[in-house]
Amino acid sequence: MSFLIYDIILLIIFAIFISASLYRRRENIKKEGFLLLYKTNWGVRLIERIGKKYEKLLNFLSYVSVTMGFILMGAMVYLFGKVVWIYIFKTQTVGNVPPIMPLLPYTPQLLGLDLPAFYFIYWIIIIAIVAISHEVAHGIFAANKNVKIKTTGFGFFPYFLPVFLAAFVELDEKKMEKKKIFPQMAILSAGTFANVIVGILFLIILILFFSLAFSPSGVVYDTYMYSAVGLAGISSVNNFSIQNASYGTILNSVSEEGINEIIVNGEKYFATKSFIEKQTESSEYIFLYDDAPAVRAGLGNTILKINGVTIDSRKKLAEEMLKYSPEEKVIITTLENDSLKDYEIIFDESAEGDAYLGIGFIVSESSGVLSSAMEIISSFKDSNLYYEQNFDGAEIIYNLLWWLVLISFSVALMNMLPVGIFDGGRFFYLAILAITKSKVKAKKLFSFMTYLFLFLLLVIMIFWGINLFR
Numbered sequence: 001m002s003f004l005i006y007d008i009i010l011l012i013i014f015a016i017f018i019s020a021s022l023y024r025r026r027e028n029i030k031k032e033g034f035l036l037l038y039k040t041n042w043g044v045r046l047i048e049r050i051g052k053k054y055e056k057l058l059n060f061l062s063y064v065s066v067t068m069g070f071i072l073m074g075a076m077v078y079l080f081g082k083v084v085w086i087y088i089f090k091t092q093t094v095g096n097v098p099p100i101m102p103l104l105p106y107t108p109q110l111l112g113l114d115l116p117a118f119y120f121i122y123w124i125i126i127i128a129i130v131a132i133s134h135e136v137a138h139g140i141f142a143a144n145k146n147v148k149i150k151t152t153g154f155g156f157f158p159y160f161l162p163v164f165l166a167a168f169v170e171l172d173e174k175k176m177e178k179k180k181i182f183p184q185m186a187i188l189s190a191g192t193f194a195n196v197i198v199g200i201l202f203l204i205i206l207i208l209f210f211s212l213a214f215s216p217s218g219v220v221y222d223t224y225m226y227s228a229v230g231l232a233g234i235s236s237v238n239n240f241s242i243q244n245a246s247y248g249t250i251l252n253s254v255s256e257e258g259i260n261e262i263i264v265n266g267e268k269y270f271a272t273k274s275f276i277e278k279q280t281e282s283s284e285y286i287f288l289y290d291d292a293p294a295v296r297a298g299l300g301n302t303i304l305k306i307n308g309v310t311i312d313s314r315k316k317l318a319e320e321m322l323k324y325s326p327e328e329k330v331i332i333t334t335l336e337n338d339s340l341k342d343y344e345i346i347f348d349e350s351a352e353g354d355a356y357l358g359i360g361f362i363v364s365e366s367s368g369v370l371s372s373a374m375e376i377i378s379s380f381k382d383s384n385l386y387y388e389q390n391f392d393g394a395e396i397i398y399n400l401l402w403w404l405v406l407i408s409f410s411v412a413l414m415n416m417l418p419v420g421i422f423d424g425g426r427f428f429y430l431a432i433l434a435i436t437k438s439k440v441k442a443k444k445l446f447s448f449m450t451y452l453f454l455f456l457l458l459v460i461m462i463f464w465g466i467n468l469f470r
Contacts, residue, residue, distance in 0.1 A: 003119070003396060011105065011120040022156070037168065039151040047136060047152075047169070051143025058144040061193070062186035065141070068196060069189030070431075072416040073424055080417065080453065087460040100457070103127075103407060116399040126404050130195060130411055131167040137194030138187060139169040145183040148172035181434045188423045188430070192412040199408030206401040207380050210387075213394035216312040218304040218335060218386030222362040224270075224295040228285045233265040247281045259298055262288055270295045292358020293345050299359070300334035300341060302386050307331055314361070314384060324355040335386065377405050420450040 022029060022038065030037050051058065105120040107113075139149050148171070155166040176184060234245035237253040238260055254260040254273045262269045269288035279287055289295045303311050306320045307330050324330060326349035331342050350356035361384055381387070389395050418428035428449060433442040 004117075007105075007119040007121055014120070014124065018156070028153075035155045035166075037153055037155050039153040039170070042152050043136070044139075044149050044152060047139040047149060048143040051140045055144060058141060062141065062144075062182070065189045065193040066182065066185050068193055069185065069416055069424075069427055072192055072196075072413055073418060073428065076413045076417050076424070079413065080456070084456050084460055087463045100461075116402055118403060122400050122403050125400065126407050127166070129198060129404060130408055133194045133198050134191035134411065134415075135167045135169040137190040138171070141187045141190035142169070142171050142176070145179060145187060147176045147179065147183075147187065181430050185427055185430050188427045189416075191423060192415050195408045195412035195415070199405050199412065202401055202408065203377065203405045206377075206398070206405055209401060210380065210398060213390050213398065214387040215390055216382070216385045217310060217388040218302050219311050219314055219317050220302050220384050220386050221359040222301070222384070223360045224289040225292055225358045225360050226275075226287050226289045227269075229264045229269060229288050230285050231283070234262060234286075235265075236263045237261070246283070247276075247279075247286060250286060251276050259289075259295060264288070267291070290358060292356065293348055294358040297343050297345055299332065299343055299345070299357075300336040301359075302335040303332060304335055304340070304386070305331075305333040308333075312385070313382075321355050321357065326350075326353070326355055328355065377402065377409075417453065418446075418449045419453045420446070425450060 022036070025038065028039055030039065103123065103126075105118060105123045108115040108118050135152070139152070142149060149169060150172055151170045153168055153170070155168055171187075176187065231245045231247065231250070234242055234250065236242055237250065238255065240253065242249060242253065250262070251273070254262075254271060254276060256273055259270045259272060262271055268291045270291065271288045275289070276286070293299075303317065305311060306317075309320055311317050311320060324347055326347050329344060329346050332345050334341050334343065345357070347355035347357065415422050416424035416427065419425045425446065429442050429446040432445050433439060436442055
């Protein structure tokens with residue numbers, strides 16, 4: 001039975017349990033807006049004790065938290081601006097990735113995104129860690145600043161009880177508003193500060209776990225070697241004659257599946273349709289795969305062995321290639337669809353006279369915010385290596401930690417967006433109030449920023465929708 005089946009069963013059990021628990025304790029539930037709030041006093045004494053006991057440390061951390069709040073707000077404004085630019089002017093680089101991706105179970109699977117699977121068990125564990133640490137931090141800093149904690153609890157959407165879940169710490173807002181600006185900013189930024197700390201902690205755990213649970217056992221190359229050729233020199237595609245070749249005619253002539261043979265000025269080249277589709281249309285040239293052993297054989301891109309010798313690094317691949325001469329035959333073992341496949345390859349001769357396979361490695365640059373975050377979180381891994389798990393379930397645990405780190409930093413950034421519904425909105429208002437000394441001006445600028453960001457969000461959603469249905 002696959003892990004997905006177990007996960008769905010757990011989702012159903014959780015939904016029943018939560019529904020029954022809320023029904024039995026319905027007297028503690030209050031509806032506020034779209035949320036059902038289950039209010040308790042769990043943890044209030046412990047939170048207040050920590051806030052009072054470590055007063056000096058928390059006073060120091062208040063400055064760190066507020067400083068980090070400004071840094072994260074600046075970073076989020078920059079990233080949001082970058083997202084707007086990408087979705088308006090470079091929508092093709094993000095494909096079907098939505099501007100706002102809800103943190104719901106199975107979202108990457110349903111949208112077909114190139115991300116690790118996101119299961120319900122991941123979601124509930126991550127929400128517990130990220131939301132509780134965020135809200136507890138608010139409470140600890142509030143206690144430190146002598147702001148009363150009224151209740152704690154959890155929030156649910158009434159129509160999606162098993163999916164939407166949040167934690168909260170309810171503060172005495174009247175007492176908080178009477179505090180000076182800096183204590184209020186310290187309390188507001190405490191949640192994001194906690195998310196950053198949690199993100200850093202679990203990133204360290206992720207790196208340590210990966211080093212213990214996975215071992216490099218193959219090399220993943222990015223592409224076959226290719227060259228730019230003039231469109232005017234193309235005379236045939238798959239033995240069919242081509243007159244006055246253009247990008248469009250070549251794209252329409254190649255087959256959907258497999259490798260296509262293309263003759264250019266009497267020389268043989270190859271291409272897949274997907275490779276051509278990824279190129280920017282040009283009236284003068286097109287990129288085609290060079291005639292080489294790898295592309296002729298349709299070699300899979302994950303090389304595990306050469307003549308039985310394990311290839312666990314690019315250096316090992318180069319060293320093993322030097323052992324052979326041009327025209328020499330080898331067996332290359334690859335991994336394809338979770339099974340091994342052997343290819344009989346005869347090396348060509350390179351310009352230097354060495355054995356030549358015809359594969360290439362590309363240093364790619366991230367084109368969006370999400371891909372940039374993914375690269376940073378996974379920077380300790382070599383993207384051109386295939387890693388084999390040392391024990392069953394290692395990948396499931398690794399993906400859980402990966403999502404936990406990504407969501408921790410994402411929540412920290414998103415929460416400092418200077419928009420009314422986030423802590424960053426009120427934080428921004430207090431910052432402007434400190435500068436202008438005018439509540440009227442601070443409220444006007446706060447309202448302007450909120451409506452501006454909501455308008456820009458609507459704009460990028462429209463451009464995403466237009467690109468999606470093209």
